[in-house]
Amino acid sequence: MKRGRPAAAIALTGAFLLLAGSWAVFTAGAAPDEGAQQTTIPPVPAQVAYESTADHSLFPNLQQDFKTGPEVTAACLYCHGRAAAQIMKTSHWTWICPRAKAMLEEREHIAVGKAEHIINNFCIALPSNEPRCTSCHAGYGWKDKTFDFTDETLVDCLICHDQTGTYRKFPTGAGHPVYARDFPEGRVFGGKTWPPVDLGEVARHVGKPRRQNCGVCHFFGGGGEGVKHGDMDVTLASPDRELDVHMAVDGPNYRCQACHTTRNHKIAGRCFLTPAYAERAFALRGMEENLLACESCHSARPHAAAKNKLNDHADKVSCEACHVPSIAPRKATKMWWDWSKAGERTPEGKPIVRKDPELGESVYDAMKGEFVWAKDVVPEYIWYDGRIKHSFMGDTIDDQTPYSAMRQQYIGRYDKMDPGKPVVRINWVETHYDSAGARIYPAKIMRGVQPYDPVNKSLVVPKLFPGEPNSADAYWKSYDWDRAITTGMAYAGLPYSGTYGWIQTEMIWPLKHMVAPKERAVACRECHTRSREGRLAQLPGFYLPGRDYNAALDWVGIALVAGAILASLAHGLARAASRGKGASR
């Protein structure tokens, strides 16, 4: 026997593997929000970094003691003559999605936006509730249907351009701030005093919008901080890298407009059936108007060549699916809103409010019903191409088909929905795995219970906010649903049978913000797993390695391997037992 040969063979094998290894290639817009409650807006740094060639604090026509917002606007328009006309074309003014119009021709030419037709499962709908909702309108005085959308002085320049952080619209002021003329001592809302705004001081300190400017409305959508969006709250005003890798104050410190590219007051964004961007292509600032897609800067193959398998995902998996790993990472967002529970009052008639001691958020409010809040939770995932279909006021709804018959599966870790009962989808995606452009996106699915008309089979518009004069028709005054719905539906010009019921609803809110640094990106096995807890456990329509398998083929395969082992064992034992018998073995 020649010794050393096996060792040589092993060494050679090792060398070969190393060699082979070294050659180897691893292939391996949000629309504006109704209702805001600017109670916890973050402090704004005193110094203002001017990016302009003009110093507004020196302008002669700004050296005056403005009484009202429209007076300031008139002064702005003296120089910025086209600004109001530009704003008036945008959804910040119209609250109607301009580009979706053409796509909705099959729906009797109606325009889509929360100004008309749109209903949701937060504060439900705008009509008859204007003064509260329009505290987030980029204008002054939209208190009812009579608002003049053509009056340029009603455009609110300051809400977006204020650099002092002192300009705030009063929550129920139909878009007006608190004026010293009317309320020299300030005006009270929600137990807090809103001081009068020094309009001259604000007018003399204007500049390009900062995160706080967008945030005064968009962080508070749905009537409070973080209520509506699962990916926007006050923490985005000065985020660290952990929270948002692009906006990080210790990083690039981007403003919203870095992605929501803006030209002539037209801000890039998504609305309903109009996707945020048309192409997932690399884009150059200055050459393209729209840099909204991650791909605009990162390209469609953003990972290093050594991680090419990750790039391979990008055709079917959105960037957000891995890089927006959780809903509401820092501050809780509302996941469930049950209007049917509203109205609980003390024997003395005082509306009851109950708070979750841990989250500090109200889990019950007699005005609004029951809530479930959630913080830092796993999103649901949908096949989505940037287009969301939306139901409208007056649409006929299906109040019979149970949810479980509509969707294959329901996770609902953070709501109280009963999947055995019907659910109206207020908005929905019609895309699936095979749809062109559809990719896996993370979403917050807002669920709740809201009033509907079981005779006319439609969701209803209740009048919630009393307004001026303090109308007892409003639910928040009389706690009478029938009266509130009758008033709201009449105002909206929709039929109401006089009977109301309660129905479950759900609404999709795709997650796009709070992009985490790569260390916090979703790990492979959170999706590539057979676990029922896997992030994509319920997403249908495709084969996901690690999650999916053919049970029959697997069992046949296992049986073959086990058979080979067992047959070998049996044969070997029989050989051992027959040793010594017969001839010379």
Added chain:
Amino acid sequence: MRRVKIYTRFERFWHWAQAVLVILLALTGFDIHFGWGFFDWELGVSLHVILAWAFLILVVFAAFWHFTTGQWKQYLPAGGGMAGAMLRYYLGGIFRNESHPVKKTELSKLNPLQRIAYALLKIILIPALVVTGVLYANYNDLAAASLGVIAQLHAFLAFLMVAFMFGHMYLSTTGRTFWSNYKAMITGWEDVEED
């Protein structure tokens, strides 16, 4: 008894390199398929692909060797009903300690059943695994490919490969002595009966 060189240095290298690669490919592959979690997912997938490339390169070298040396003829069917004789031996004769029906020589290393089994392995199973594996790794660039079909087929073929491996490991103990085949595949040398 005569001591002969049955397996050349390259054959032994090829055999054991292939063995190591198949075992590692099976471990990483089934870890991906079953989600055991032995490896971090990304590491497991990377290893599986690197090992697959190593395997492909080895296959190319082996094929070159087979054709240049003419050793591919070892896999031609024996004929003359010898395969049946082998089968009868495995199912009966071996328990009565009958002598092996086929003599092993330098010129004819494989018994008739081995010829059939290895030919099937090399002509069907390994190419099928390689083809489904390449499709699996590159399905993104294949417009009409169904990942589900490719992946499940690849996994099933891998089960066959593992089943083969266990059978092969056992049947290798049925040589002249219990360990003689193993020793031959390690050292290259084996004692064969003289004519």
